[in-house]
Amino acid sequence: MKLIVGLGNPGPRYANTRHNVGFQVITQLAKMHQIKVNGSLGPAIYGQGQICGEQAILLQPTTFMNRSGAAVAYALHRHQLDPEDVLIVYDDLDLPLGRIRLRAAGSAGGHKGIMSIITTLGSQNINRLRVGISRPEAEGVVDYVLEPFTKAESPIVHEAIIRAAEAATLWVEQGIEQAASRFNAR
Numbered sequence: 001m002k003l004i005v006g007l008g009n010p011g012p013r014y015a016n017t018r019h020n021v022g023f024q025v026i027t028q029l030a031k032m033h034q035i036k037v038n039g040s041l042g043p044a045i046y047g048q049g050q051i052c053g054e055q056a057i058l059l060q061p062t063t064f065m066n067r068s069g070a071a072v073a074y075a076l077h078r079h080q081l082d083p084e085d086v087l088i089v090y091d092d093l094d095l096p097l098g099r100i101r102l103r104a105a106g107s108a109g110g111h112k113g114i115m116s117i118i119t120t121l122g123s124q125n126i127n128r129l130r131v132g133i134s135r136p137e138a139e140g141v142v143d144y145v146l147e148p149f150t151k152a153e154s155p156i157v158h159e160a161i162i163r164a165a166e167a168a169t170l171w172v173e174q175g176i177e178q179a180a181s182r183f184n185a186r
Helices: 018-033 065-078 112-121 141-145 154-174 176-183
Strands: 002-006 044-051 054-061 086-092 100-103 127-132
Touching (some): 002 154, 018 044, 018 086, 018 127, 018 141, 044 065, 044 154, 054 065, 054 154, 065 086, 065 112
Antiparallel strands (some): 044 054
């Protein structure tokens, strides 16, 4: 079984913000694989179904971003999964808008959601799929990530969300190395 977690903040106020790209990728994955994400699993909304013949859980924490670790730990414990069975999908300020990047491990890079997960699980060996949102030129980072994408940015982000869902699908089917090899080069 695989667990794919999209990071974001709960509630309608944050629904279409840059910080909720992870949630949007989960929504796209659910649509692609006809998985209903409407159940409750501890501090998260989830759906369970098949991706490429493998059982998969799609998870959106209902905690705020900086407490995402609690939802991931709960799901891992509940389904007796190892950290290598998890893929975390989230926004990244240090990637250009629309670029996606997969990694098998690493630091939090300043991302509070990943920091929470690393701290809670006690390991940096967590698969991750980062979706680039670019860094703001003038405004503060907090305001920037909590704003919606502009009209000009929206088509780029929409395409990135589709590619990220395809990358997550390949991760389920063939693992992190194959997914990274195929999608990091774009």
